[in-house]
Structures are given as structure tokens and as C-alpha cells.
Amino acid sequence: MLETEGFAVRTFRSATALLNAGDMPSADCYVIDYKMLDINGIQLAGRLRKFDRDVPVILITGYPDKNISTRAAAAGVKDVVLKPLLLDENLVKCIRRAVQDRRGR
Known part of the structure; x- marks a missing residue:
């Protein structure tokens, strides 16, 4: 879905895989799930x-x-998007806004 919107996407099978990827991959924005096997999304956001x-x-x-929303905000999470995400324009808008805000600094 995100590739069709023009985003370059890199995926990892777990939070641990991302954190152990060697040099931390640079990104304009991270989209992470709250519920993962190894740590939750709020913990990953903090890291x-x-x-x-x-x-x-x-x-x-x-x-x-x-x-969850309160803890996410305290961890510096920019937006919380609810599932299901089937063709979710809200997620795309959140990503675009986050990337534009970051580049505008």
C-alpha cells in the first residue's frame, strides 16, 4: 500500500531485527505496530x-x-492510527505530514 503512494519502504520481521540491523537504518519516519512478539511499539519508539x-x-x-495513546505521546509518538488499515488514507496522511514536518526543520 505505501509503495503505491510513492514511499520507499523497508520492513523488519521484529523489533529486535530492526534494532540489531547493524548501523541503525536512517528513516524519514517509522511506522510500527503496538503489538509485537519481542517488545511493544511504545518501547520500540523510545529506543x-x-x-x-x-x-x-x-x-x-x-x-x-x-x-496506549497517552503512553505513546509520552514516548514521542507523533500519531496513533487504528486498525484495520485496508486502503487507509489516514495512515498515508499521517506519514506525509510527519515527513513534511521533519524536512521542514
């Missing part, structure tokens, strides 16, 4: 922002929980 304080992180979740 990613240690490498690059300004990198925007968008969290995807199937759990519309205010506690």
Missing part, C-alpha cells in the same frame, strides 16, 4: 528516538485504548 530524537514515529494499533 528509536534514542538514535534520532527528531524521527517521527507512527504507532499502529488494534486497541483503541486511551492509556
Whole structure:
């Protein structure tokens, strides 16, 4: 879906795979799931922002929980997008806005 919108996408099978990828891959934006096998998306967002304080992180979740949104905001997550994501224009808009904001700095 994101490739058809013109984004270059790189995927990792787990948070650990991303964190152990050698040099931390640079990105204009990270889109991560809240629920993963090794750590949750909020924990991963915190670790990613240690490498690059300004990198925007968008969290995807199937759990519309205010506690998740509050913790995500405290971890520096730019947006929380709810699943399902079938042809979700909201996700694309969030990514575009995050990338534009980052490049505008």
C-alpha cells in the first residue's frame, strides 16, 4: 500500500531485527505496530528516538485504548492510527505530514 503512494519502504520481521540491523537504518519516519512478539511499539519508539530524537514515529494499533495513546505521546509518538488499515488514507496522511514536518526543520 505505501509503495503505491510513492514511499520507499523497508520492513523488519521484529523489533529486535530492526534494532540489531547493524548501523541503525536512517528513516524519514517509522511506522510500527503496538503489538509485537519481542517488545511493544511504545518501547520500540523510545529506543528509536534514542538514535534520532527528531524521527517521527507512527504507532499502529488494534486497541483503541486511551492509556496506549497517552503512553505513546509520552514516548514521542507523533500519531496513533487504528486498525484495520485496508486502503487507509489516514495512515498515508499521517506519514506525509510527519515527513513534511521533519524536512521542514
